[in-house]
Structures are given as structure tokens and as C-alpha cells.
Amino acid sequence: MSSQHRQLHVFFFPFMAHGHSIPLIDLAVLFAGKGVKSTIITTPMNAPHISKVTEKPRNSGYEVDVLDIEFPAVEAGLPEGCENVDKLSSPDMLVKFFSATEILKRPLEDVIRQHRPHCLVSDMFFPWSNDVAVSSGIPRIVFHGTCTFSFSAMEHVRLYEPHKNVSSDSEPFLIPNFPGDIKLTRSQLAEFFKQETWFTKLFNEFMESGSKSFGVIVNSFYELEIVYADHYTNFFGRKAWNVGPVSLSTKGITDKTNRGKQSSIDENECINWLKSKELNSVVYICFGSVADFDSCQLIEIAKGLEASGQSFIWVVRNEREKLLPEGFEKRMEGKGLIIRGWAPQVLILENEAIGGFVTHCGWNSVLEAVSAGVPVITWPVAAEQFYNEKLLTEILKIGVGVGARKWKRLVGDFVKSEAIEKAVREVITGEGAAEMRNRAKRLAETAKKAVENGGSSDSHLNALIGELKSLSP
Ligand code: UDP
DSSP: OOGGGOOOEEEEEOOSSHHHHHHHHHHHHHHHHTTOEEEEEEOTTTHHHHHHHHHHHHHTTOOEEEEEOOOOTTTTTOOTTOOSGGGOOSHHHHHHHHHHHHTTHHHHHHHHHHHOOSEEEEETTOTTHHHHHHHHTOOEEEEOOSOHHHHHHHHHHHHHOGGGGOSSTTSOEEOTTOTTOOEEOGGGSOHHHHSOOHHHHHHHHHHHHHHHSSEEEESSOGGGSHHHHHHHHHHHOOOEEEOOOGGGGOOSHHHHHTSSSOOSSOHHHHHHHHHTSOTTOEEEEEOTTTOOOOHHHHHHHHHHHHHHTOEEEEEEOGGGGGGSOTTHHHHTTTTEEEEESOOOHHHHHHSTTEEEEEEOOOHHHHHHHHHHTOOEEEOOOSTTHHHHHHIIIIISOOEEEOOOOOOOTTTOOOOOHHHHHHHHHHHHTSTTHHHHHHHHHHHHHHHHHHHSTTSHHHHHHHHHHHHHHHHOO
């Protein structure tokens, strides 16, 4: 076959953390569904799960492959096999993890030279991959994993530093030149924003590499944040394709159950438990794949849930289960289901018994809640989660805050049981609950339409593929 007729071939290179890799794997499969040859680049420890996810699409004729490159864990001072953020147990390990990823530059160059893809879609946490793409003569598209609202808001704070003009951590400041009069406080900003840490320089590189790349793929849909999607392209002058929610491409029950990791609960057990509950009555509590609360906080959550009187599904990290209050689980039998480890989140959220989601506002969780039409109780912890909270509570108005005010990696701000109880009641049975639920349901309908044939996300995806084809030799 002559090179003129070569099928479009795209490399997808996700950062090794579940919140980053889950959507990028979905995206690779979406591309493959459009006739593109997709290759997911990962490391040996992460490859088996990804291969499991791609097995079914491959069996249906999609060209989606997994290619692994060695991860230099030991070279970077990490234990052998430490190839995913969920294996890191100290901040020091995170520093080493990032330095290990930089060593991936050479192997990435090698596989690009060998396989000659037409484009590299890589995570924003790999800013150096831009140079690799440029030197290989192919476009690099960034996947930054969040929405245009939060990315832009964060970029405005980084560029204009409005937090330097307030006199205390609790005094609100307005995000300058940003639509919607959005206010934040200094305590809601990441440490590395306020003072120079090891991460500050890296973070600046992450944010700036977007402007050097060919464009950005956004896991969001245009109708969700029209003002901000337009603002992003107009203000920053960057190309952006809103192609989400990518989670809606996961169809079968088994695929939904094992999305990201093998589920710790049998899907039928989970579905049957939910079947016994009334419509919109169950609260789902899960804080993503990274946040890790201490025992005092877990006790407060348990007390708050019990006092709320609502049924619940609570996802507790495996190693934390011993920290639950004595006798709690026994008392809650029938009322509360505790999942230790990994929950089939998308499957749970879609169930009609779910009435609210206590979330740390990780972007994937937010979009999965929106896609399922579930109102949220927002409990931001770190990363860009305080911005996501603003979108949910002030712009979309489909949630209420639990009152977390301090950005604190892993453990978050301490929230008392009374605040948890109040927020849960408000979202499930409160005065404004029905209105919030209706808004969430309408957004879910719009999300589904966006990814259907001819919908806005589907059209963005087609336009992007068309543009890449026109560039390819
Ligand atoms: N997730 C899941 N089961 C769990 C915990 C998380 O399926 O028990 C999935 C969740 O559906 C989402 C991702 O893991 O797709 C977490 O990403 P998010 O951006 O919400 O948070 P992060 O883990 O990056 O903090």
C-alpha cells in the first residue's frame, strides 16, 4: 500500500493514574470506532488491564493495540513495579515518579520511529512529549483530563495571581477576565500556586505545553459549558475538541463493572442491592482513586451517613476498612453497602435508585454524575477539584457543597458529620432537591445526544479526525 493511502494511526499516551488513563483508553477506543488505528502506549505493569479493556473492541474488528515501554522505576529510586500513582505511599515517591516519567522520552521516541504514527495524543503531565512529537514530525495533541471551565479558571489564576491581592486565606477574590464572576479563596488553591515547591516549575510546564501543541482534546461536551468552551478557544487562541463524555462509550454491564480496575464487588450483588431501594433514595460516596482520608474523617462520614437516615453505598479503600467505627457496618445492615477497594462507579451512578453522589469532584466522577443525571454533594480535596465544585454548584446548579474549604492533597479539609448529614438531606429530600434533580436529568439527556451520531461531541471527533487525515502524508 502506498503511503498516501495509509490508515490514520494515532498514539495515545496516558499518565499512569486511573483518573488519567481511564478516559484516554475510552478515547483510543472511540477513535478506533471511527476506523482509526489506535495504539495505547503504557508500561508493563499497566498493560494487562488496558489489554483486557481493548480485547472486546478488538474482537469486534476495531484496531486498538497496546504497546508497552519499560518504566524506569528503579532508576528513579522507586521499588520495582511501582508504575502507577496508586502505588505511591509518600510525597517523596511522587517526586521520583515524575522524574521516572521524564526518562520515558527516549523509549517514546523509539516507538514513534518504529511505528510511524500520524499523531501523538498525550497527557498534559508529559510536557516533554511535545518535543518528541515535533522532532518526529507529527502533531501532538494534549489531553488535560478536565473541563474548559476549570482549566481556564486555573490558568487565569496562574497568570494574573489575584490571590496575591487579598489579605487572608479566607478573603474571596474574583478570577480576573473570566466570565461568570467566579470567586475563590486562597485556601482553595494548591500549595504550589502560593509558594514555590518542587511541583511549581513542573506545573508551569504542564500548563504551557498546551500552547505549543497542535490542540487540546477535552473530555466534556460543548453544551455543558458553552461560555467556557468558547472562552478557551478565543482567549487562549488554542484549538480544542470537546468529545465527551467518553464514559458513555462503555456499554456492557461487565465493561462498566471493571472500568479502570477489577471491581471489588460482584455486579449482580450490587445491582440486586440497589433494586431493593426506592427511586432516587440512595447516596453514593466515593472519592476517586487518589484521595485517602484518615480515621477521624472516616468516623465523621459514618456518623453523618447514619444520622441522615438515607441508604448509601460507600466506597472505602481496602487498607482503610479497619478504621470504620466499631459496630457501624452491623448497624447499617440493609441500609448501607460498603465496598472495599474498587467500585463499579459508572454502573452504580446509572442506577435509578441513586439519588445523590458525595464526590471529591475529580473531573471523571463529575462527568459520570452529569452523564447519569445524578445531583452531587461536592467535597473537593485537591488538584483542580475546587474549580469543578464551582461549575457544579454555581454554574450548573446541580449540587451543594459539603463545606470543604482547604486544598489538601490526599486527606482534604476536615468536614464534620453534621455538615455531611445536612448536605445529604438537602440533595436527597431537601426543598430544592427536585429542581436540582431535574436539571441534572436534563444535562444527562444533552450529554447522551452530544455523543450520538451527529451530536456536538461526535461532530468534534469527526472534525478532529478529518483534520488529522488532511495533515497526514
Ligand atoms: N473509579 C471507579 N471506582 C472506584 C473509584 C474510582 O470506577 O472505586 C473511577 C471513576 O469512575 C472515575 C475514575 O475512577 O472514572 C476517577 O477519576 P476522577 O477524575 O474522578 O478522580 P481521581 O481518581 O483522578 O482523583
